[in-house]
Amino acid sequence: MEYTEIIFSVFLGIGLAAAVGFRVFLPLLVLSLSAFYDIIPLNESWVWAGSLSAVIILAVATIVEILGYYIPWFDNALDTIAIPLAAVAGTAVMMATLADMDPxxxxxxxxxxxxxxAAVVKGNTSALRLTSTATTGxxxxxxxxxxxxxxxxxMSLVSVFIAPLAFLFVVLIFFGIYKFYKKLKKKRPPSA
Incomplete structure (x- = not known):
């Protein structure tokens, strides 16, 4: 595998992992559809993710997850299981996109x-939802x-079609998170 292919696969994986931080199953569905239609190659041990059965299962899971976030109180409960699930799914999408590298x-x-x-993005989106719940009921x-x-x-679509741009978006998301917490830290009153 050439270095440019490796770099693009890393960018693809990181972009999809960030997308997993917003919705766990949607990026997996996009990855599965992309492999099903031969848009992107998958690691040979992840070829199953491009099968029709994987597409159908992930489509159902995606719909259920998206609808679940519109149910009051259930959205916050969903976040508690979504954070560790996002870390696992982020690892999985990265594994699926990397090929021909040392294990x-x-x-x-x-x-x-x-x-x-995925875990950092999901943790911050969960905090945003809790803040939204607390401030707006x-x-x-x-x-x-x-x-x-x-x-x-x-993020999922940009990752598949313009992976370097997706990586740039991830850098901007992390920069925004950093700036937000830096500003939040300045607003805290000094402890007595």
Whole structure:
């Protein structure tokens, strides 16, 4: 595998992992559809993810997940299981996109870059939903859910078709998270 292919597969995996942080199953569905239609190659041990049965199962899971975020109180409950699930799914999408690399490097990239990216994004979207619930009594949660689903869809599609741009989006998302917490830290009153 050439270095440019490796770099593109890493960008693809990180972009999909970030998308997993917004919706767990939607990026997996996009990955599965992309493999099914031979748009992207998968790691040979993940070829099953491009099968018709995988597409159908992931489509059902995606629909259930998206609709679940529009049910009051259930959306916050869904977030509690979605954070660890996102880390696993982020690792999985990264593993699926990496090919012809040393297994140690593949697993390290998958766990750190894939799982880590998904967990950080999901943790922050969960905090946003909790804040929305606390400040609006949950009235703004459907808006948050719609934005998250749209962002996951956009990130997934950009990852598949323009992987370097998806990586740039991930860098911008992390920069935004960093700036938000830096600003939040400045607003805290000094402890006595």
């Amino acid at each position: 140690v490097v593949t697993w390290a990239l998958a766990i750190i870059a894939g799982g880590g990216t 949950g009235l703004a949660n459907p808006v948050v859910a719609t934005v998250e689903t749209g962002t996951s869809t956009l």
